[in-house]
Amino acid sequence: MLSLLTAVTVATVTSGVASAGASASCGSRAHQRPVVRHVIVVLMENHSYSAIIGHAPYITALARRCGLATNYHAITHPSLPNYLALTSGSTHGQTSDCTPSECPIRGKSIFSQVTAHHLGWRSYAESMPSACATGTGGLYAARHVPAVYYLKVRSICRTHVRRLGSLGGGLLHAALNGGHAPAYMFVTPNLCNDMHSCSVATGDRWASRWIPMMRRSRAYQAGHTAILLVWDEGSGDNQVPLVVTSPYTPAGTLTSRNLNHYSLLRASEHLLGIRRFLGAARVFSGLGRAFHL
Numbered sequence: 001m002l003s004l005l006t007a008v009t010v011a012t013v014t015s016g017v018a019s020a021g022a023s024a025s026c027g028s029r030a031h032q033r034p035v036v037r038h039v040i041v042v043l044m045e046n047h048s049y050s051a052i053i054g055h056a057p058y059i060t061a062l063a064r065r066c067g068l069a070t071n072y073h074a075i076t077h078p079s080l081p082n083y084l085a086l087t088s089g090s091t092h093g094q095t096s097d098c099t100p101s102e103c104p105i106r107g108k109s110i111f112s113q114v115t116a117h118h119l120g121w122r123s124y125a126e127s128m129p130s131a132c133a134t135g136t137g138g139l140y141a142a143r144h145v146p147a148v149y150y151l152k153v154r155s156i157c158r159t160h161v162r163r164l165g166s167l168g169g170g171l172l173h174a175a176l177n178g179g180h181a182p183a184y185m186f187v188t189p190n191l192c193n194d195m196h197s198c199s200v201a202t203g204d205r206w207a208s209r210w211i212p213m214m215r216r217s218r219a220y221q222a223g224h225t226a227i228l229l230v231w232d233e234g235s236g237d238n239q240v241p242l243v244v245t246s247p248y249t250p251a252g253t254l255t256s257r258n259l260n261h262y263s264l265l266r267a268s269e270h271l272l273g274i275r276r277f278l279g280a281a282r283v284f285s286g287l288g289r290a291f292h293l
Helices: 002-014 016-021 057-065 079-088 110-116 151-160 171-177 200-216 261-271
Strands: 038-044 067-069 121-125 161-163 184-188 225-231 242-245 253-255
Touching: 038 079, 038 200, 038 261, 057 067, 057 200, 057 242, 079 110, 079 261, 110 121, 110 151, 110 184, 110 261, 121 151, 121 171, 151 161, 171 184, 171 200, 200 225, 225 261
Parallel strands: 038 184, 038 225, 067 253, 121 161, 121 184
Antiparallel strands: 067 242, 225 242
8 A cells, every 4th residue: 555655646746737636626525415416337448456646647647636446356358348337337248349239238237228228328438439439440330339239229329439529629518617517427438538549648638637537527516427537447356546536535535345347336326326236236346435425
């Protein structure tokens, strides 16, 4: 733990950009009863905890000023089963990055749960060629947009799975600042900005622009939004970072609880008032308590 704190402190002191980008809004409501109406999940790609914390200046500084899980793990390899686990509580037996047409998923997901609870959700994907695109091309990968796999939400996919758009005028920006932010938002950077095909530095720059936009937004400033920044998978023991940003999370929160993608799904469901947890999310708890959510 001391080495973690040292790495975080060094990165914060040595990076003016990182320090400026991570404001003190975390912990502003730390002693109040949590009331979260919006959950934003941001998925990055293919880097272990040790490759990010202490090496990505903005993300490291954000982790220090907000919340960081130091013992969080992905479920398996490759990408798709992790995305399914994080949004449905199961890998559904998938062991490859099959396409939505090759392996459509018939079971429930957090997307269908939110719909059933009469709440709103959207999936925002950077570089998506058209709404609910199920083919992979260019910088867009359908396997990183799990909503396009679930048959139970296929009929509303085109209205709910949309392009991310620009930083200052895209659909996510409009939702967060227009008074109509969905309860659940799943954000997918493109294959370069999510660190899949480009460097950690590239992904860190993307985060240093988009996370502050989310935090400055009308929805976040109202005090009822949690942002969960996580990686789909890593190497070795599959330990990946989870950075939690919310007004209820005391600045500098560190937890060594054993957490994983199922824990994140359960916490997302709980925050949105859903009490029938999906699949393995029923038995993996603790994330919400760890971050005072």
